[in-house]
Every structure is written in C-alpha cells, then in structure tokens.
Amino acid sequence: MPSQETWRRAATFGKYRGTKKTWYQIALSDPGYVYWMEAKLRNDPEWASMARFLDRLVSAMDALPLSSSARCAVCGQPPTVMSIAGNARVGYSVSPQYVYCAEHTDCILAHNATLYPIGLRTAAEFRHGSTDHGQVMRTLKVLLDLPERLTARAAWECLEPAPTPSTTTPSHKLVALSR
Numbered sequence: 001m002p003s004q005e006t007w008r009r010a011a012t013f014g015k016y017r018g019t020k021k022t023w024y025q026i027a028l029s030d031p032g033y034v035y036w037m038e039a040k041l042r043n044d045p046e047w048a049s050m051a052r053f054l055d056r057l058v059s060a061m062d063a064l065p066l067s068s069s070a071r072c073a074v075c076g077q078p079p080t081v082m083s084i085a086g087n088a089r090v091g092y093s094v095s096p097q098y099v100y101c102a103e104h105t106d107c108i109l110a111h112n113a114t115l116y117p118i119g120l121r122t123a124a125e126f127r128h129g130s131t132d133h134g135q136v137m138r139t140l141k142v143l144l145d146l147p148e149r150l151t152a153r154a155a156w157e158c159l160e161p162a163p164t165p166s167t168t169t170p171s172h173k174l175v176a177l178s179r
C-alpha cells in the first residue's frame with residue numbers, strides 16, 4: 001500500500017510504473033487513466049490512502065479553471081462547451097476557437113459536431129495515444145492553461161490548490177524572520 005504522496009513521487013503501480021511519471025503528470029496527459037484508476041480503487045480498503053489521494057486529484061482535475069483567454073466564438077463570453085466534429089473513422093476536428101457559451105450551443109448543429117464540456121473528462125472519452133486524443137488535449141491545454149512543459153513540478157502546481165495562508169504568523173516567528 002503506497003504511503004503518503006508527494007509531487008515528486010512517480011507512479012509505482014499500474015501502466016505508468018517505471019516511467020518516472022507522477023500522478024499529476026498522468027492527470028494532465030492521460031486523464032482518462034486517472035479517472036479509471038480512481039473509480040477502480042474507490043471502495044477497496046487495501047488502497048484507502050491511494051484512493052483518498054486519487055479522489056483529491058480527480059476533484060482538482062475537474063475544478064481546473066477556464067483560461068481567461070477562452071471566448072465563445074459567437075459572443076465572446078466565457079465558454080462552457082467545445083465542439084468536436086467528425087467520428088472515429090475519419091478523425092475529429094477540434095480547436096480552441098470552436099467553443100461556445102450556454103446560449104450559443106445551437107449554432108454548431110449545422111456542422112454535424114458534438115458538444116462536450118470543456119474539461120479533462122472530455123479527453124477521457126478518446127483513446128489515449130490516438131490522434132484525436134492528442135488534438136483534444138492540445139485544445140484543452142489552451143482552454144485550461146495547462147503547463148507548456150509537463151514537468152513534475154509544473155503539473156503539481158497546476159493541480160494542487162494554492163495553500164491558503166493559515167492564521168497570522170506568530171510574532172516570535174516574525175522576529176526570527178527579521179533577524
């Protein structure tokens with residue numbers, strides 16, 4: 001059973017074992033695998049600590065904020081959905097430009113596209129390693145401001161909520177700091 005996780009620690013089991021990738025890096029490159037693993041371990045008492053970690057990780061993945069540069073293609077408001085046209089046979093067409101707010105979801109019907117929520121769960125609908133998955137991930141990278149280079153540290157910083165400053169620093173510590 002894995003002990004406490006750190007941002008540096010690579011996956012020690014599963015298909016990424018031995019790759020030196022951390023769970024944070026996997027979350028931002030192959031999110032479907034993390035969602036799948038979280039669901040698999042959720043009720044397994046032998047994996048309780050890992051399950052808790054993955055539960056937190058999945059929550060952070062689902063809570064990634066939209067980039068401030070993302071705009072509805074029609075009205076410029078923050079978008080909620082991305083349009084993905086095509087199918088598994090001919091391939092898909094997806095781009096950060098084809099995104100829409102809730103009020104403008106009907107305008108893409110003519111293009112025979114499907115609307116997906118903007119988020120990592122959408123990438124999980126496409127097979128990891130396929131061209132389509134790559135395209136969806138590249139689009140999400142822009143829409144969710146994912147790190148340009150997916151280092152262990154960048155992935156961790158993207159997914160771990162900034163620590164909230166606890167109480168005010170005790171005065172004796174401030175004295176120590178000013179020395």
Ligand SMILES: [Zn+2]
Nearest residue numbers: 072075101104
């Ligand atoms: Zn709109």
